[in-house]
Amino acid sequence: MNDANTRHTRAIDTLRQSFGDKLQTGQALRDQHAATLTWLPQQPPDAVLFASDADDVIAAVQIAAAHKMPLIPFGSGTSLEGHVNAPLGGLSLDMSRMTRIIAVNAEDLDVEIEAGVTRDQLNSHLRDSGLFFPIDPGAGNATLGGMAATRASGTTAVRYGTMRDNVVNVTAVLADGQLIRTGQRARKSSAGYDLTRLFVGSEGTLGVITSLTLKVHGIPEVIRAAVCPFPSLGTACAAVIEAIQLALGMARIELLDEVQIRASNAYAGLSLAETPTLFLEFHGSEQATSEQVAMFRSIAESHGCLGFEHAQSTEARNQLWKARHSIFWANKGLRPGTESVATDVCVPISRLADCVTETKADIAELQLVAPLVGHVGDGNFHVQVLIDMANAAEVARARTFLERLARRALAMAGTCTGEHGIGQGKRGYLADEHGAAVAVMRRIKQALDPDGLFNPGKIFP
Amino acid sequence: MNDANTRHTRAIDTLRQSFGDKLQTGQALRDQHAATLTWLPQQPPDAVLFASDADDVIAAVQIAAAHKMPLIPFGSGTSLEGHVNAPLGGLSLDMSRMTRIIAVNAEDLDVEIEAGVTRDQLNSHLRDSGLFFPIDPGAGNATLGGMAATRASGTTAVRYGTMRDNVVNVTAVLADGQLIRTGQRARKSSAGYDLTRLFVGSEGTLGVITSLTLKVHGIPEVIRAAVCPFPSLGTACAAVIEAIQLALGMARIELLDEVQIRASNAYAGLSLAETPTLFLEFHGSEQATSEQVAMFRSIAESHGCLGFEHAQSTEARNQLWKARHSIFWANKGLRPGTESVATDVCVPISRLADCVTETKADIAELQLVAPLVGHVGDGNFHVQVLIDMANAAEVARARTFLERLARRALAMAGTCTGEHGIGQGKRGYLADEHGAAVAVMRRIKQALDPDGLFNPGKIFP
Numbered sequence: 001m002n003d004a005n006t007r008h009t010r011a012i013d014t015l016r017q018s019f020g021d022k023l024q025t026g027q028a029l030r031d032q033h034a035a036t037l038t039w040l041p042q043q044p045p046d047a048v049l050f051a052s053d054a055d056d057v058i059a060a061v062q063i064a065a066a067h068k069m070p071l072i073p074f075g076s077g078t079s080l081e082g083h084v085n086a087p088l089g090g091l092s093l094d095m096s097r098m099t100r101i102i103a104v105n106a107e108d109l110d111v112e113i114e115a116g117v118t119r120d121q122l123n124s125h126l127r128d129s130g131l132f133f134p135i136d137p138g139a140g141n142a143t144l145g146g147m148a149a150t151r152a153s154g155t156t157a158v159r160y161g162t163m164r165d166n167v168v169n170v171t172a173v174l175a176d177g178q179l180i181r182t183g184q185r186a187r188k189s190s191a192g193y194d195l196t197r198l199f200v201g202s203e204g205t206l207g208v209i210t211s212l213t214l215k216v217h218g219i220p221e222v223i224r225a226a227v228c229p230f231p232s233l234g235t236a237c238a239a240v241i242e243a244i245q246l247a248l249g250m251a252r253i254e255l256l257d258e259v260q261i262r263a264s265n266a267y268a269g270l271s272l273a274e275t276p277t278l279f280l281e282f283h284g285s286e287q288a289t290s291e292q293v294a295m296f297r298s299i300a301e302s303h304g305c306l307g308f309e310h311a312q313s314t315e316a317r318n319q320l321w322k323a324r325h326s327i328f329w330a331n332k333g334l335r336p337g338t339e340s341v342a343t344d345v346c347v348p349i350s351r352l353a354d355c356v357t358e359t360k361a362d363i364a365e366l367q368l369v370a371p372l373v374g375h376v377g378d379g380n381f382h383v384q385v386l387i388d389m390a391n392a393a394e395v396a397r398a399r400t401f402l403e404r405l406a407r408r409a410l411a412m413a414g415t416c417t418g419e420h421g422i423g424q425g426k427r428g429y430l431a432d433e434h435g436a437a438v439a440v441m442r443r444i445k446q447a448l449d450p451d452g453l454f455n456p457g458k459i460f461p
Numbered sequence: 462m463n464d465a466n467t468r469h470t471r472a473i474d475t476l477r478q479s480f481g482d483k484l485q486t487g488q489a490l491r492d493q494h495a496a497t498l499t500w501l502p503q504q505p506p507d508a509v510l511f512a513s514d515a516d517d518v519i520a521a522v523q524i525a526a527a528h529k530m531p532l533i534p535f536g537s538g539t540s541l542e543g544h545v546n547a548p549l550g551g552l553s554l555d556m557s558r559m560t561r562i563i564a565v566n567a568e569d570l571d572v573e574i575e576a577g578v579t580r581d582q583l584n585s586h587l588r589d590s591g592l593f594f595p596i597d598p599g600a601g602n603a604t605l606g607g608m609a610a611t612r613a614s615g616t617t618a619v620r621y622g623t624m625r626d627n628v629v630n631v632t633a634v635l636a637d638g639q640l641i642r643t644g645q646r647a648r649k650s651s652a653g654y655d656l657t658r659l660f661v662g663s664e665g666t667l668g669v670i671t672s673l674t675l676k677v678h679g680i681p682e683v684i685r686a687a688v689c690p691f692p693s694l695g696t697a698c699a700a701v702i703e704a705i706q707l708a709l710g711m712a713r714i715e716l717l718d719e720v721q722i723r724a725s726n727a728y729a730g731l732s733l734a735e736t737p738t739l740f741l742e743f744h745g746s747e748q749a750t751s752e753q754v755a756m757f758r759s760i761a762e763s764h765g766c767l768g769f770e771h772a773q774s775t776e777a778r779n780q781l782w783k784a785r786h787s788i789f790w791a792n793k794g795l796r797p798g799t800e801s802v803a804t805d806v807c808v809p810i811s812r813l814a815d816c817v818t819e820t821k822a823d824i825a826e827l828q829l830v831a832p833l834v835g836h837v838g839d840g841n842f843h844v845q846v847l848i849d850m851a852n853a854a855e856v857a858r859a860r861t862f863l864e865r866l867a868r869r870a871l872a873m874a875g876t877c878t879g880e881h882g883i884g885q886g887k888r889g890y891l892a893d894e895h896g897a898a899v900a901v902m903r904r905i906k907q908a909l910d911p912d913g914l915f916n917p918g919k920i921f922p
Contacts, residue, residue: 105809105811106706107706107809107810108809108810109705110809150651151649151650151651152651153649157649161626165626178897179897180895180898180901181895181896181898183876184874184876184894185809185875186809186840186841186870186874186875186876186879187807187809187839187840188614188618188623188625188807188839188841188876189807189876189878189879190611190613190662190876190878190880190881190882190883191876191877191878191882191883191887191890191891191895192883192891192894192895192898192920193659193662193663193667193902193905193920194612194655194658194659194662195898195902197659198654198659198905201651201655202654206654217708218706218707218708220708241568244570245568245570245679246679247678247679247681285752287748287749291746291748291749346648346649346650348566348568348569348646348647348648349568349648350566350569378647378648379647379648380647380648380649410645413645413646413647414645414646415644415647415650415651415652417652418647418650419649419651420651421652422651422652426652430653433644433645433650433652433653434641434642434644434652434656435642436639436640437641437642437643437653437656438653439639440635440641440656440909441654441656443909444654444659444905444908447904447905447907448904459653
């Protein structure tokens, strides 16, 4: 038994004494707390602790720190780059029982919640208040603490921003067990360093987020959705660029390529033409949304769109977005038995058409099955590669594809990840993207977590 | 001659050898580089260096570091909390000659500029492109590097956000002379810690910002402005709150109290009734702005507004905002010979009316002359106290007022400064606002600037 194992065993014994049944070490549960949604090796923790409140988190961090045992915050496990893996073992700190809605400040358009609240839970809670939380990364059961930790965004970021823009403050437990709060509830502040934005996107490496204050928004008076097919990805992207430049104010503008449409037709019972297609949504008053729709339609027609179909009823609209949100599972169905790797990049919008076109050519050249879908208003798109793991040549081609995609985005002044995060999967690109700034990130990590106990093996190469 | 003096003298000799005439030590110029717009003692630097480019900044930082001499970045000196003072002497690094517009990426709605570009210069440069940079802290000659460093905002933040939201990346020189860039040009990224937001608002204490990429926006098709007087501050605030909750999308919504209206009437040749008044602006299409104006007017009338006057012509609109922007000087004219202290706080909007009303009562009780004006859509307001420095009792009352105002905002879950920054003037409130999180800020400062050379005596108590 090596030194780390001894320390971890002692830490887990101590945790069990403190926490009783909240601490679990069964293999099945530990496996569920490893990264499961990608092809990265699953690395389960030594134990899982279900925290009930911030005091539990503080106590767990203190015990882990005393025994120098790694601690990995866990929300609902929907991250895509291996964020919740435990490469050095240690404790998975499961936040999913911390689901208290602390306050709904309707006049201030903000809510205070515990980190384990999911976005579906929050929106259910808000339904009668006329408010909603717009950030929508797809997974409805994603916890808001996890979404903050990965700086998540999704389909509505083009209008409402990302978690960066919608987190007002967080409380977090640091490596020394201290609980801090990164700000008050004012909409803006110039008082000191922006620790809120430092914790948003820190992937659990600087502290454990225990609660958050989030901006919420009034449910729009009118929501209109539409489907707009194009003859090519290039024309679809050109329409998006023009609409963005005119500040049309779309709430959602999603591009699905023809492979994605085929998969979604099959999985979600749609019957769309298999051609690059935009799914659109507009939020606002009757008059404002009518004007937006008319303007967008005119732009789309000038770029040769093949149609423009309104999703008139709420039911039709819900079907559309349900289809969009089930893409991950639809794509897995496209090629049963394969491994799925969902990746994302983001580029300045002027380079979007080039980046998408080159990426599609690459998919063809490398003979991959890889539907493409994008939050194209942000210049952000995803490719989900479906890989036959028994075919070593195909696995190698998939690796080549992912590498080329990240480097293509970086070469276009973009980022290797717009919203999934670095985790384990993209550590190799951090230095390419940030150069000497990586050393600054390391110094911050060292200053706040000198023993490197919080989510080790993530972000940094 | 003490040790610091010896070191500074040697550093300045070395700088003079490297930089020749770019280094200046005349008393008048040094005095201009101290904080001059507030009642804080002026603390001039030992020397001023006019940097031409990032290489100059790197060389200056290296020389300062070698001699452990403080270095204070200087934009145009319009900050209000003593940010540019040199309490320990040292070098003022004047960035005002770094005025290169590096790139205008019109399709991507961003620009790359050197840190000494002012917002007026940028907007003049952009005029023919159909784009503009909206952030508007009042001072047209504020440099964009300085605005980033203080996390500035101003009249348009209610629609366009603050510098936090509009800086895409910065390049900065660190204490070891290393030049870093905090990100690429993608609109969003989840790759690593958000160093951009860490440098925005760091007040020159972590590094010297040498260039920035900023978001720019299309000039709106239609701009409508209006003036809307109310019988009381409470009714004006209530109208603002309702409009914000309905997401009306005002581009500006400024509250001026009756004292401010009197000062602005006198200084800017307006003839407004001396009563609390909103200055409004709406940006968008013909149809959208018409709808917004009609909706706002209806809200205002339901709260008993005393009128609603459109500023129909561009000339009338410009006169209105010129009056708004000349408030600082208008107020100085209200009581000639006095010292002016401009302070700001920001609270959740539900507490705005309370905070403003209690503050007005305090001004009356303490017998101060102190016009109040606010970016009320953000819950942010300013008080400019005009103080007879020969009257010790009045000076003491002014101190009491400023202290009570900051603590009132904090007690209402707000911040001691919404946009001016901490500088020297508000260091006493940092711990009240951030508690244990101040220690985290200190650890970051220590990690990036271990010798404490960058803008010492600012932010931290």
